[in-house]
Amino acid sequence: MNNYCYEVLNNVNEGIIIVKENFEIFFWNNYMEAITNIKSSNAMGNNLYTVVPSLNKNYFKNVVKNILNDGYAMFFSAAMHQDLMHTEERFNIKISRIQDENKTSLLLEFHNVTGQMTQIKQLKKYIKELYHVNRELKEKEKEIEYLAYYDQLTGVANRTLFYILAEKYIQNAKRNNSLLGIIFIDIDKFKSINDTYGHQAGDKIIIKAANILKKATRESDIVVRYGGDEFVVILPNMKDISDYKIVASKIINLNENVIYIDGEEIKLSFSMGISIYPNDGDNIDKLIVKADKAMYIAKRNDEDIYY
Numbered sequence: 001m002n003n004y005c006y007e008v009l010n011n012v013n014e015g016i017i018i019v020k021e022n023f024e025i026f027f028w029n030n031y032m033e034a035i036t037n038i039k040s041s042n043a044m045g046n047n048l049y050t051v052v053p054s055l056n057k058n059y060f061k062n063v064v065k066n067i068l069n070d071g072y073a074m075f076f077s078a079a080m081h082q083d084l085m086h087t088e089e090r091f092n093i094k095i096s097r098i099q100d101e102n103k104t105s106l107l108l109e110f111h112n113v114t115g116q117m118t119q120i121k122q123l124k125k126y127i128k129e130l131y132h133v134n135r136e137l138k139e140k141e142k143e144i145e146y147l148a149y150y151d152q153l154t155g156v157a158n159r160t161l162f163y164i165l166a167e168k169y170i171q172n173a174k175r176n177n178s179l180l181g182i183i184f185i186d187i188d189k190f191k192s193i194n195d196t197y198g199h200q201a202g203d204k205i206i207i208k209a210a211n212i213l214k215k216a217t218r219e220s221d222i223v224v225r226y227g228g229d230e231f232v233v234i235l236p237n238m239k240d241i242s243d244y245k246i247v248a249s250k251i252i253n254l255n256e257n258v259i260y261i262d263g264e265e266i267k268l269s270f271s272m273g274i275s276i277y278p279n280d281g282d283n284i285d286k287l288i289v290k291a292d293k294a295m296y297i298a299k300r301n302d303e304d305i306y307y
Helices: 003-010 030-036 058-070 114-149 159-176 190-197 199-216 241-253 284-300
Strands: 015-020 025-028 074-076 091-100 103-112 179-187 222-227 230-238 258-261 264-267 270-277
Touching (some): 015 030, 058 103, 159 230, 179 284
Antiparallel strands (some): 015 025, 015 103, 179 230
């Protein structure tokens, strides 16, 4: 190459090495001096793998041989081949064959991609942070949803969720021409227990009642804390009106209805009222009113359940 070409290559913003077919270096530009601290005078005339020993790797040398034989340019990315340059900065390396008359040489170009890799690393960090933020947001959404639809004391559905689910089950019952049962439940003598032993004891009673109802009901049934000491159980897909008796019997006869407060045994009992869709109403409000009235009749008559 003439002096003008050398001058141009010395001023490009990338490292340039040109080697003969026997890997003897005959051009080493100023940028290579800057990134390796090896002067051109010390590199010229010496073997490439002696001057840059980090390139003296079998996989790299095999690729270079293929380039000499086939003439296809090859590319080594800094991300995958950080070991090819022992510097703090990162370089992509492009190797091309130069054919000039009967002479064959290799052009090695070193593109500094440190800034790009730093940006990519930062981007990955942002993506990772964003992933964690999104996960936290989803967890918060679940927590908010839980607080919106479930009773904090007992963990069962609250009144808001009850009306959403009840409406859904009524629509299903209409489509399938099936029955839907509502059991309205009140804890007997709860006010007296609460006044005697305090609110903490009252909370224990409510939690115990919710657990009894969950254990006594079927997997498809929905237990709801309707408010205070009142609970509702939704009985979807009933085959017969008398099906409610099975669930009610389990609630009454469950052998876990005893709780101890201050060393004193308190036995829980419930008053229950029943309403059935469509017999007792075609919407949830009518069914609740009917079941509530039935529950008060059961309580007034000192019965467990009334329909």
